[in-house]
Amino acid sequence: MKEHDILKIEQENIKIEDKKSALYTKWLSVNPKATWRDVIDALTTIRENRLAQDIKDHILPTLSQGNPKDILRTYSVKLTDAITTNLYRVTDALYAEGLIPLDTKENIQTVTGISDYRKSSQLVSVIQRHLESSLTTKQYLIDICHVLIKQQHRTLADIATSLLHQLGQSIPDNVSSHTVLPSPVDDISNTPVTNIRVMT
Known part of the structure; x- marks a missing residue:
């Protein structure tokens, strides 16, 4: 997209919402497979660092909501570390x-020679x-979280x-304090821009 495209949009539209919508539409017509990483990179290139940071801070975290598979993957290392200290109880x-089959439980409790x-x-x-493989991925992950919280282990509760x-x-009432771990930008930055809602 060229600067003259932006100037034309600014001249043809009076309301800021219309300008944003026109800019968004034009940008997607030029770059139909654009991702948020592309947006951030483009803004950084033209030294719009504040806007790029706003996208990282405000738009990217909301895109990760509702994607249980990616969310669990993002937390898998921290979850593995936390479960290690409470393995058999968890x-x-x-x-x-x-939430897990009997053979998994038996393997964890009986296999020797593995840390x-x-x-x-x-x-x-x-x-x-x-x-x-779950038909209700979100509910399955929510159920996992509730089990982790019930363990009364600070780190597990924080992760959950x-x-x-x-x-x-919402966070259960019985969890008085927790640390919200940040969601890495790189894990969701490749979300297509088409998932955006034009906001004022």
Whole structure:
């Protein structure tokens, strides 16, 4: 898109909403496969750093809401670390709620020669596979979060409340304080721009 395109849009539209909408429409007609990373890169190139940062801070986090598979993937390392210190209790609780199969529970409890971190990693992988095959991915991840919160382990509760926040869910009343972990921009920056709502 060229500067004369922008000037033309500014001249033809009086209201700011109309200008934004026209600019958005024109930009997508020129770049139909544009992503938010493209927008951020373009803004950075023309030294519109403040606007680029606003997009990173305000638009990108909202795009991740409702995408349980990506959200869980983003938190998988932290979740694996946190489960390691509470592995057997978490495994039992997940099984009791019907969120993992019996063979997973048995493998974690009986296999020897594998570190608890490795077992935790395998457990998170099982959760990810079940999430991917679930017909109700969001509800499955919400159920996982509630089990993690019930463990009364600070780090697990922090991760679970962050996951719930990313899913757009309210935090249970029994969680008095939590740390909301940031969602990395790079993980959702390739979301197509077509998911935008023009805001004033």
